[in-house]
Amino acid sequence: MLKITFLGTAGSLPTPYRNPSSILIKKDSELVMFDCGEGTQQQMMRARTGMMSLSSIFITHFHADHVLGIPGLLQTMSFQGRTEPLYIYGPEWVDEFIRILATLGYCRLGFDIETVQLEPGDIVEKNGYSVKSLKTEHGVDSIGYAFVENKRPGKFNRQKAVSFGVPPGPLFSRLQQGNPIEVDGRTVLPEEVMGDPRPGRTIVYSGDTRPCDDVLNASKGADVLIHDGSLDNKQYDWAIESMHSTASEAANLAKKSGVIKLVLTHISSRYTEDVSPLLNNAQKIFNNVIIADDLMEINVPYKNKVK
Known part of the structure; x- marks a missing residue:
């Protein structure tokens, strides 16, 4: 399973219908969060995502609408009996940010917090996936992220295995797991019966940014691009001044990258009534685009299942 839950999709200010920025990715039984605006823990309750399997929080930058949900989320997990460590990644000042919370008494918790400062280009290796930090262009130090699953084994050629004398059963599994086997005095190698490795899925999250090369390059062939789409074309000058992107600019980047799906988020409060x-x-440039709503969920299929 690979599922995205949009916990907060508002621009700089919350609205009655949109919470500040927070995105949750569920890979199998693990939760990974990107940004944590105020009210995120309540959104997790509304979405019934659970909290205790949250392994990491990746912060794009330290504007308030992207981090103010962290203290409450930490305390709630502690009250619920969490003991597993939580990893918090982010740009410069991530260590200082958590240290300040601890000084204020917010982080007297029943579990440890491990902070890791990232520079653009850093890669965090996890179990079955990695997260790469991307250089973005905002009014403060900021980074985006590419969530990249590890490659999957190639398809198993059952007919070829049988032709080598391999009986159906446990030996099939050993070959599929990458182990050579012995059959009638002959060694059968996994590469003889397995196809080429297949790509995993990739989700790119821009955070707040002007269109930029790192996000473009990370999105090439990606499954989902979640991009700042704060403003429409009439607000282009303000997008430049505030270091955000228009929906058209995000669509242009999606088209150039060849990403499968574009999701616009960080929606300005100007569009509370009508997005x-x-x-x-965006649709004039890139067809497969949607605007994120709070609590919206997207299941990300493997590319070979996309029609």
């Missing part, structure tokens, strides 16, 4: 200007701008 159609954003969607219309």
Whole structure:
């Protein structure tokens, strides 16, 4: 399973319908969070995602709408009896940010917090996936992220295995797990019966940014690009001044990268009643685009299952 839950999709200010930024990825039984705006823990409750299997929080930058949910989330998990360590990654000042919370008494918890400062290009290796930090362009030090699953084994050629004298059963499994086997005095190698490795899935999250090369390059062939789409074309000058992106700019980047799906988020409060200007701008350039809503979920299929 690879599922994205949009816990917060608002721009700089929350609205009655949108919480500040937070995105949750569920890979199998593990939860990985990107940004944690205020109210994130309540959104997790509403979405019924659970909290205790949250392994990491990746912060894009330290504007308030991206981090103010962290203290409450930490305390809630502690009250619920969490003992497993939590990893918090982010750009410069991530160590200082958590140290300040501890000084204020917010982090007297029943579990450890491990902070890791990232520079653009750093790769965090996890179990079955990695997260790469991307250089982005915002008004403060900021990074985006590419969540990249490890490659999957190639398809097992059952007919070929049988032709080598391999009986169906446990020996099939050993070959599929990458182990050579012996059959009638002959060694059968996994590569003789397995196809080429197949790519895992990739999700790119831009955070707040102007369109930039690192996000473009990370999105090439990706499954989902979650991009800052704060403003419509009429607000182009303000997008430049505030270091955000228009929906059209995000769509242009998606088109250039060849990403499968574009999701616009960080929606300005200007569009509280009507997001159609954003969607219309983007769809003129890139067809497979949607605007994220709070608590929206997306299941990400493997590419070979995409019609």
